[in-house]
Amino acid sequence: MRQLFKNGAALLLAIGSVTVAQERATFSVGTAVASRGQKVTGVIEVPPGIDTALSIPVAVVHGAKPGPVLALVAGAHGTEYASIIALEKLIGLLSPEEIAGTVIIVPLVNTPSFEGMVPHLNPIDRKNMNRMYPGRMDGTQTDRASYLITKEVVDRCDHLIDLHGGDLDENLRPYSYWTKTGNDPQDRISRGMALAFGLDHIIISIDRPTDPDASRYLENTATTRGKPSITVEAGYAGTVKPEDVSALVNGCLSVMRYLKMLPGPVTMIEHPVWIGRILTVLSEQTGIFYPLVRRGTFVEQGMKIGYVTDYVGKTIFDARAPAAGVVLYICSVPSMRNGGTIASVGVVAGSEAFK
Numbered sequence: 001m002r003q004l005f006k007n008g009a010a011l012l013l014a015i016g017s018v019t020v021a022q023e024r025a026t027f028s029v030g031t032a033v034a035s036r037g038q039k040v041t042g043v044i045e046v047p048p049g050i051d052t053a054l055s056i057p058v059a060v061v062h063g064a065k066p067g068p069v070l071a072l073v074a075g076a077h078g079t080e081y082a083s084i085i086a087l088e089k090l091i092g093l094l095s096p097e098e099i100a101g102t103v104i105i106v107p108l109v110n111t112p113s114f115e116g117m118v119p120h121l122n123p124i125d126r127k128n129m130n131r132m133y134p135g136r137m138d139g140t141q142t143d144r145a146s147y148l149i150t151k152e153v154v155d156r157c158d159h160l161i162d163l164h165g166g167d168l169d170e171n172l173r174p175y176s177y178w179t180k181t182g183n184d185p186q187d188r189i190s191r192g193m194a195l196a197f198g199l200d201h202i203i204i205s206i207d208r209p210t211d212p213d214a215s216r217y218l219e220n221t222a223t224t225r226g227k228p229s230i231t232v233e234a235g236y237a238g239t240v241k242p243e244d245v246s247a248l249v250n251g252c253l254s255v256m257r258y259l260k261m262l263p264g265p266v267t268m269i270e271h272p273v274w275i276g277r278i279l280t281v282l283s284e285q286t287g288i289f290y291p292l293v294r295r296g297t298f299v300e301q302g303m304k305i306g307y308v309t310d311y312v313g314k315t316i317f318d319a320r321a322p323a324a325g326v327v328l329y330i331c332s333v334p335s336m337r338n339g340g341t342i343a344s345v346g347v348v349a350g351s352e353a354f355k
């Protein structure tokens, strides 16, 4: 009986996957319609509303075999170049014949930012394209784009990786974010994704919104919808360093192996530096910023990490580390305004400063 039951379960499973395979004879995102075993590119058309229309490029790699749907998204911040170039490379690298499952790649959400070299924001409506999720169709371009990405990408995937890199003004040390939701099965998979991705500093996010209707961030939109997902950052100050691009490309491939979408063994980071808390150091003056530490430096509480002068050389503000920790990024340009970000210091989980 036991054996029969087991066979029955196997049969049911087999039927289940056949059904899924049949359901997904084609997989479409925006204008990209891929048959099984095909790689197709297209666009997600954001129609005009109270401002102009936007076409967001997308690629769909519909694997020869059924499996999970992984969404890879970059360029919400269009000048975080290493992450954008990494996904452009990945579109070329992935072969549908080798893949079990489907990969949705959105390499550049914020084309106006990329084309205009405008950091942080969408220049059309001056909104941050990673703060307006899940979006709405009666808002400005960023709201409408966020709504359509939620519907076309987040709702269609099982897992999502949101890729970022230090922006033009951020000298950033690579790291990933792991969101701890309290739902153990989901957290176990997303933790595995972060460890498989391979960046050795991992920020534990516990303060993200829990309401799916007010999710703000892209990864959080997937996470609050029950999809194990992570955010990763590599690249800094507008550079496209081969080591950053390959860390991101290899990280995505490694997560695909972890999710059994690609064959082969997975190498997981065994002893990452877990960051429990992030402290932002803001400038209290407008002027010229001079950094005194580099990204990745471990600093003590109170240590001077940079200073601001007026435009004729007089020091008007000393920036100090608010706690002991690692400098995740520090401002990479001299332009500094009152209230601007000087640095982000990650407090190591379990360290004295964390308690």
Ligand SMILES: [Zn+2]
Binding pocket: 076, 077, 080, 164, 165
């Ligand atoms: Zn970003």
